[in-house]
Amino acid sequence: MTHMAEDLKASLSKDAARLPDRAPAAEERRRTPRGRSTRERKKRTADVVIYAVLAVLVVGLMVPFIWMVSSSLKENNQVLTVPIQWIPTEFVWSNYTDIWTRIPMMGYLQNSLYLAVIITCLQVLTGSLAAYGFSKVRFPGRDVLFLAYIGTIAVPWQAYMVPQYIMMQNLGLTNSFNALILLQAFGAFGVFLMRQYYMTIPDELCEAARIDGLSEYGIWARVILPLSKPALASLALLTFVNTWNDYMGPFIYLTSNRLWTVQLGLRSFVGQFDAEYAMIMTGSVISVIPILVIFLIGQRYFIQGIATSGMKG
Template identity: 35%
Template sequence: MRQAFSKGFIYILLTIGSLLMLLPFIWMISTSLKTPGEVMSMPPTWIPESWKWDNYLKAWEMAPFLRYTLNSIIVVIVSTIGEIITTILAAYAFSRLQFWGRDIVFAILLGTMMVPGEMLLIPNFVTLSNLGWINQYEALIIPWLASIFSIFLLRQYFLGVPKELHYAAKIDGCSNFRFLWSVMVPLAKPAIVTIALLKAIGSWNAFLWPLIVTQSEEMRTLPVGLTAFTTEAGTNFELLMAASSMIILPMIILYIILQKYIIEGVSKAGLKG
């Protein structure tokens, strides 16, 4: 009886937490279907009086979102592939290869995670400006081709692979590179998918950095494109919410499809090492 009560209490807390997390999304969708007058009405209403589905079409036509979408797709694909490659190579080096100063270098890299990202905005911008990469794809992609957190996560996963596999492969004449791609990478598939998905979501939703390094509409990404709904006359909240709903939908679908890999990858990486 006591166990059933505890389990029921936990389910209630989880349900309340889930509803609190969903409320902003429900409000966003509700606002996207309202008229301008209804958006500003007080007290606010959850259910629109007249469902304005054409807000989505107006929002799409208000700015060159097709170009923004293309830019976002390019940035997400290239930066995700680049980070996966650098993460796999670095995680393998820090988990399996023996070289002088390995643990010291890894500790220093972990220490950089404590540096706020905002402190690096100006140095990174100055560096890219000197290279002539401002308002180009290089500025949107190259600074984010490596992630210390991803390296740490995959390294922990690699450490969970029995060393006997590595020894046996070396005896059979297998090179480090072949062992990495033939054995380690397939075994670490859940962690790699988790890293790729987190990277894709982060790149898709990035706002501050693309806003800083892009100067023309041709190079803007989707989150930066949302600024088109804020003018000197005010903000078109219903169109802004409609555009926001369209932007986050692909990532929600991707997360739902691959969520089992995230749970498996994070849980196993956290237990081993």
């Protein structure tokens, strides 16, 4: 009996020792919902602040475009009024019909489209091929050569603009589309973008394809390219927009009016003493439409490609 009493006393003392541990645990369980709700409120508040900041930035980015559209529907003397008149007193819709007769706008759009499509296709082809070599083919000095090639991005175009023109002039390619196509068919940025995406593709896929007997070109065409649609769409869109908006390149190499792009064609409304700003804004709105359509078509691939191209270096 004595032993049973001692065991019961020891058991009670152990239970008593556990009680202080259970009390904080129970208190913690009681506090958890309140703590969780506090964290959720803070998270919702942070989300609201982030979305509000993004909304302000979007509005700020849209202001120049809204002003351009508004100016394209005004008389020429109403474009630069102070303060800005966002809604015209009278909408001049005739600007969008007159511009086609004032300048050969259709020809300028066709020239821009031709250059943009050809250069985009070539940059996607050369950039993806070079990126495959720099990411999936092992050869001595690969990384050093890649860094040297990417380093050319830091060299300003004005530094080699004159030597390039002299080379094209000696080759007899000035005043033709061939000069612009040849100079812009290769781009270090495109190689960098595609390589970063290719690095996220497992090397085991290429090794398995080599074991099956595929050549390097076969692996690139049948394995890598089908997996790279987001990166290809991103590069294509960025190249197309850059080529479409290019002004200095066509200005230097294209002297004939029949070869002018839409960016050069808008210079027709700039005179010696004044400029027809309403017509310039009208032409700018028309020139933005092809870019807007292409972006809306490929935005899903574009966003995915930009988001995943920097995941692995």
